[in-house]
Amino acid sequence: MIKRPKPERFRLRRTMMFMNAQKPGLIKDAYIYGCDSIMLDLEDAVAENQKDAARFSLYHALTTIDYGSTEVIVRINGLDTPHWQEDIRVCVAGGADGIRIAKCESAQDVRTVEAAVEAAEKEFGVEVGRTLLMAALESPKGILNAYEICSASDRMFGVAISGGDFRKCMQTTFQPDGVDMLAARGQMLLAARAAGIQCFDTVFTDLDDDAGFEAEVRQNKAMGFDGKSLINPKQIRLVHQVFTPTEKEVRQAEKIVRAIEEQAKLGIGVFTVDGKMLDIAFVPGAKRTLKLAKACGMYEGDLV
Amino acid sequence: MEICKTASAGTLESSDCLVTVEPGNGISLELSSSVMNQYGRQIKATVLETLQRLGVENAAVTVVDKGALDCTLKARVECAVFRSCDASAENIPWGGIVR
Numbered sequence: 001m002i003k004r005p006k007p008e009r010f011r012l013r014r015t016m017m018f019m020n021a022q023k024p025g026l027i028k029d030a031y032i033y034g035c036d037s038i039m040l041d042l043e044d045a046v047a048e049n050q051k052d053a054a055r056f057s058l059y060h061a062l063t064t065i066d067y068g069s070t071e072v073i074v075r076i077n078g079l080d081t082p083h084w085q086e087d088i089r090v091c092v093a094g095g096a097d098g099i100r101i102a103k104c105e106s107a108q109d110v111r112t113v114e115a116a117v118e119a120a121e122k123e124f125g126v127e128v129g130r131t132l133l134m135a136a137l138e139s140p141k142g143i144l145n146a147y148e149i150c151s152a153s154d155r156m157f158g159v160a161i162s163g164g165d166f167r168k169c170m171q172t173t174f175q176p177d178g179v180d181m182l183a184a185r186g187q188m189l190l191a192a193r194a195a196g197i198q199c200f201d202t203v204f205t206d207l208d209d210d211a212g213f214e215a216e217v218r219q220n221k222a223m224g225f226d227g228k229s230l231i232n233p234k235q236i237r238l239v240h241q242v243f244t245p246t247e248k249e250v251r252q253a254e255k256i257v258r259a260i261e262e263q264a265k266l267g268i269g270v271f272t273v274d275g276k277m278l279d280i281a282f283v284p285g286a287k288r289t290l291k292l293a294k295a296c297g298m299y300e301g302d303l304v
Numbered sequence: 305m306e307i308c309k310t311a312s313a314g315t316l317e318s319s320d321c322l323v324t325v326e327p328g329n330g331i332s333l334e335l336s337s338s339v340m341n342q343y344g345r346q347i348k349a350t351v352l353e354t355l356q357r358l359g360v361e362n363a364a365v366t367v368v369d370k371g372a373l374d375c376t377l378k379a380r381v382e383c384a385v386f387r388s389c390d391a392s393a394e395n396i397p398w399g400g401i402v403r
Contacts, residue, residue, distance in 0.1 A: 001403075024376040025319035052392035053313050056383040059398055060375035086394045093398030124399055 001063045004072070007097035007132050009157045012036050012295035013198060014227040014243040015236050016073065016160075020045035022054035027061045030070070033233040034240075037071035042087050043078070043102050051083050055090045062094030073134065075100040079109055085116055091131065092120035098132035098157065103165070105141045110152035117155070134158040134200075138165035143184045146191030159192050160229060161185060163202030174205075176212055178219050189224050198226040207232055217242045243292075250293045253286035257303045305385055307363045313383035314372075321372040323351075323380040325388050328364035331355060337369035350374050354381040358401055 015035040019026045021042050030038045040061070046054040058074065074096045076087035080103070091099050101113050113133060121128045133155040137143050143161070150159050161184060167173055172180040185201065192199035201220045204213045213235065220228055221242050228239050245253070259273050260283055270279040293299035312324040321337075335348055347369055354377070355363065365381075372380070382402050386392035396402055 023317070023320075024372060024379075025317060028319060028373055028376070052387065053379070053383045055396065056313075056379040056386075056392075056402070057376065059396075059402065060379045063403070064373075064375035082393075086396065090396070090398055 002066050002095075004067070004095050004097060006127070006130060007071070009132060009155075010198070011071065012292070013071070013158065013200065015230055015239045016200060016227060017230045017233065017236065018045070018075070018203065020054075021058040021061070021074070022046045022050050024057060024061075027057070028065060031065075031067045033236055035070065035230065035233070035236050036227065037073055038067070039073045039075055039100060039229065040096075041075045042083070043075045051077070055086060059090050059094045062091075062096055071097050073098040073100055075102055075136070076113075078103040079112060084113075088113065088116045089120050089123070092117060092126055093124045095126070096131065098134060100160070101133060101135045102162075103138045103142070104135035104149055105137075105139060106145050107148040107152035110135060110149055110156065114153050114155060129155065131155065132157045134160065136160050136162045137184075137188060138162040139169050140166075140184075143187050146188050147194055150191045150195035150197050156195070156197055158198035158200055158226065159188060160200035161188055161202050164205075166202075176215065178216065185223060185225075193224070199224070201225045201228045203229045203231045204235070205231060207234070214238055214242075240296075244296045244298070245289050245293050247298070249289055250299055253289035253293070254299075254301065254303060256282050256286040257290065305358050305360050305389055307360060307385065307388045308390070309388055311384050311387035313387060314376075314380035316368060316370055319371050319373070319376065321367055321369040321377055321380055323377075323384045324366040325360075325381075325384045326364040326366075328362050330362060331360070332364045334364075334366045335369065336367070338371050339369070346374075347372075347377060350377045351381055354378050355385070357403070358382065358385050360385055 013036050016037040016039050017035040018039045018041055019030055021040040040058055042054050074091045076099055077083035117131050118128055133153060134157055135149050167180055189199050204216050217239055256278060263271050287304050290299055290304040294304060307325050307327045310326045314320050314322040316322055333351060337344055337347055351367055383392055
């Protein structure tokens with residue numbers, strides 16, 4: 001049986017690719033695409049009368065297939081279905097890294113899942129606290145309660161918006177400039193940052209619209225998202241490109257951190273480098289760039 | 305486990321298999337596979353081992369294989385057996401007889 005290493009609450013998650021847990025052809029070699037996380041789906045991708053079969057398939061995939069450093073998350077069925085409890089049992093027994101709570105609307109939803117996860121960890125002899133959680137916000141109520149959801153549990157590593165359901169609730173449709181979900185994305189980002197967890201954008205479903213996809217990914221990056229949910233391997237490369245810092249950004253960040261540390265030793269607080277004003281406030285951003293670069297394998301220095 | 309009624313699990317898609325179990329006397333296995341010449345014996349062994357692990361002693365089993373990995377074969381056999389007992393929806397012994 002494959003023993004996966006203990007999941008890291010905060011790691012690189014630029015791309016999270018959805019995959020139907022019921023389709024062996026998809027899940028057997030999902031790690032070859034190089035996405036940061038895969039999302040094995042027990043929810044919408046699986047027909048109602050195949051939920052049981054999907055769990056057997058998931059259990060053996062989790063315990064047999066070596067996904068290496070690709071994170072393995074499972075999307076479970078909603079709390080309003082008869083399926084979610086058994087979904088949690090199989091995720092924990094199989095050793096999934098994390099569980100995505102579908103249609104999450106309140107901190108109570110997170111706590112309900114957390115209690116079931118803990119019970120399953122005890123039942124299957126898994127270290128209590130090992131299994132991470134993330135929430136998908138799919139309704140106006142979920143967005144309005146984003147902060148309480150994000151801060152509901154120490155297991156929570158991130159939050160994601162689910163565009164399809166959300167747009168339906170809001171009586172709108174996809175807009176190329178993102179105005180349909182601008183407020184929701186913004187509110188969710190605020191909540192995630194305030195709670196100190198990661199934030200992921202929804203899937204882009206038109207696989208033929210490359211320009212539209214790129215525009216959305218760039219907007220995601222500009223808004224401050226950590227990554228994006230994907231439906232097809234061909235979407236991975238662009239997201240990695242956009243979410244990975246450029247060589248120039250990495251060198252700049254390195255220079256900033258070094259300069260500030262050196263100047264601070266000399267008792268200088270504010271100064272200019274390459275014509276730009278710098279002070280201590282620039283350090284966290286520069287260090288974040290270096291951490292991201294390190295996670296992407298671009299930086300091997302010791303500043304972070 | 306007793307096979308109480310006919311049940312099946314799986315599909316005929318590539319990398320999958322369709323497993324059907326029916327009540328029977330002793331174990332009988334009818335196997336067809338797109339990779340019969342290469343893997344026929346291994347598939348048969350995996351199916352029989354899985355049935356034994358589940359404590360199935362009487363069943364007529366049909367497997368139509370489309371190149372499924374061992375883990376998929378096991379998953380489909382287990383699901384079909386649990387379905388035949390109306391026990392596939394909850395409280396599965398993950399890590400017990402299902403492993």
